[in-house]
Amino acid sequence: MKFGFFCPHEQHAPSTLLDHAELAENVGFDSVWTSDHFHPWWHSGAHCGAAWPWLGTALERTDKVEFATGVTPPIARYHPGLLTQWTATLNAMHPGRFRVTFATGEAMNEEPLGYEWPDYPERRARLVDACRIYDRLVTGEFASYDGHYWSLDDARLYTVPEERPPLYVAGNGVHTAEVAGRYADGFLTLADVETYENELVPALEAGAADAGRDPDEISRTKQLTVSYDEEYAAAVESAEFWSGTVAVDFDDAVSDPREIERQGRALDGDDWTDEWGVVTDDFADVERVVDEHENAGFDEIEFLSSSPSQATFAEKAAERLF
Structure with missing residues (x-):
């Protein structure tokens, strides 16, 4: 089992x-993942730096840890040819240390820049x-492609x-999992173990x-x-920043962080903490969830x-998991 650490541009400078x-x-940690958004999932005290210039600096600042985006949607603001070029360049400079993750994205990445927010079937076709x-360009050969949307x-x-830089595809439903099975070197998901085993694995x-x-x-x-x-109360307070991800579905056409925050704050605390993830004062809870996912085949x-404290979490993870 490998372990990655997420660097969220939404929450930190x-x-x-x-x-x-x-x-x-x-x-x-084996890997560092980073978000790739234009707007964040919250408004108050939020950040939203650009992933790609940050990645170049982060790769230079480190020696061997791998990096990945989690995730990069090739829906409108990014032509996938440019994403392939950036991925190839980072791996040419830092061999084997970067993988890009494609997905169907969120409205916050497209609408603020004046692009449409298409429904899921259209976004899947663009994916x-x-x-x-990506497959055509990463070979270094001349390529033409007359696609549904991108060409x-x-x-x-x-x-x-x-060597070919790995392409990951992220998704939580069967149709995107099927795309990952066709094209991807890796599959990333937020889905629970039951959904993963019963729905996503068969589709993959x-x-x-x-x-x-x-x-x-x-x-x-x-x-x-x-x-x-x-202190459990401190863990809850720190995690509230992400309650908007529970209130707003990834498919919703909501791109204003002020509205996302409003909907997140309107949720009952017990409801969003139960759904969001592991909010705990006992690291054994984290270990149990890790074991569950390892047994599921991740x-x-x-x-x-x-x-x-990110340092406290990282050091505790290293002590108890690695």
Whole structure:
């Protein structure tokens, strides 16, 4: 089992996240993941730095820890050809240390920039275009592609790494899991174990079978949301920043962080803490959830920690899990 540490641009300033990335490497995490949003999931006290310039700096500031986006939606603001170029460049400079994760995204990334927020079938079709474009360009050969939404016209990447950078696809439903099975080197999900085992794994395997791929070669990662502190009330208070992710569904056309925060604050505390993740004053609760996901067949746990002290959480994880 590998363990990742999430650096959320929504909750911390970019310079602070660089310190967190160094902390994660120093205590022994295998990977550092980072969000890629235009707007955050909260308004009060929020940040929202740009992921891609931060990644270049973070890779230089560290020595061996792997990095990944969690997630990058190729829906409107990003052409997938550019995402492939950025991924190839980072891996050419830091071989084997970066993977990009495509997904169907949220309205907060598109609407504030004047783009439409299409419904899920349209976003899924654009995701498929993006995966196909990635596969063509990452080879370093000339490629053309006449897609549903995204296209290429005799395009070539002139800087590519020696080995293919892994492409991950993130999703919580069967249709995106099927796309991951067809195209991805790895699959990231927030889904609970029951949904993962009963719905997502069969879809992932079906997609792989249709594409003539071995599903066992697709790495499986779970993003586990955690807020840990020896004082339970402090853990709850720190995690409230993310209550908007419970109030607003990823498919909802809500892009204003003020509205997301309003809906999050309107939730009953017990309701959102039960649904959001592990909010605890006992690290054994974290260990039990990790064991549950390892038994379900996940290869990696990526922790989005909203703990009052990231250093305390990271050091406790290293002590109890690694």
